Amino acid sequence: MVxxxxxxxxxxxxxxxxxxxxxxxxxxxxxxxxxxxxxxxxMWAKRAEKERALxxxxxxxxxxVMDTRKLQIEEKLRKNxxxxxxxxxxxxxxxxxxxxxxxxEQETYTRRLQQSKHHRxxxxxQIDHRKEAREMExxxxxxxxxxxxxAEKLYHQKMADILSRPYMKLKFLHPLRRQLVINxxx
Numbered sequence: 502m503v504x505x506x507x508x509x510x511x512x513x514x515x516x517x518x519x520x521x522x523x524x525x526x527x528x529x530x531x532x533x534x535x536x537x538x539x540x541x542x543x544m545w546a547k548r549a550e551k552e553r554a555l556x557x558x559x560x561x562x563x564x565x566v567m568d569t570r571k572l573q574i575e576e577k578l579r580k581n582x583x584x585x586x587x588x589x590x591x592x593x594x595x596x597x598x599x600x601x602x603x604x605x606e607q608e609t610y611t612r613r614l615q616q617s618k619h620h621r622x623x624x625x626x627q628i629d630h631r632k633e634a635r636e637m638e639x640x641x642x643x644x645x646x647x648x649x650x651x652a653e654k655l656y657h658q659k660m661a662d663i664l665s666r667p668y669m670k671l672k673f674l675h676p677l678r679r680q681l682v683i684n685x686x687x
Contacts, residue, residue, distance in 0.1 A: 548677065570649060577642055584635055591631070595624050 602620060 544677075574646070581635075581639070584631075588628070588631060588635070591628060595628065598624065 599621065
């Protein structure tokens with residue numbers, strides 16, 4: 502027959518074993534928590550790096566587009582400046598031609614009157630034609646610039662719309678995106 506002392510010793514040994522098992526369970530749980538925290542930190546770091554790379558790519562693309570557009574505008578401005586110089590030179594040539602015509606008129610007024618008048622009208626028509634063509638080009642450039650600005654504005658509005666769009670059915674979202682949506686609402 503088992504004595505009370507033996508039962509008591511067995512009970513104490515069993516209690517010590519249970520306490521040791523609880524400590525081991527707690528230690529394993531702490532290790533698992535630590536591993537889960539490390540995994541979550543790695544996952545968030547990876548996601549943050551991916552987001553940063555995506556933002557860099559978007560910024561780089563936008564900069565390339567804006568640089569290209571800037572170069573196009575600068576080229577058009579250079580072209581306009583050259584046309585202005587050409588127009589000024591043409592105007593100076595016209596003034597010189599008019600003075601020459603006036604001198605010729607004084608010498609041979611009757612004979613040259615019709616020729617000089619025709620010459621002046623022709624030159625003025627050329628200048629008017631160039632001026633009109635230049636104004637049309639300027640208007641086209643203004644229109645293109647306004648369209649480009651409108652397109653840029655529309656692009657930013659669409660981006661803002663897409664980024665701010667609420668998700669109606671969270672169950673279809675990826676768990677990370679679902680968590681982000683829930684966090685952003687709270």
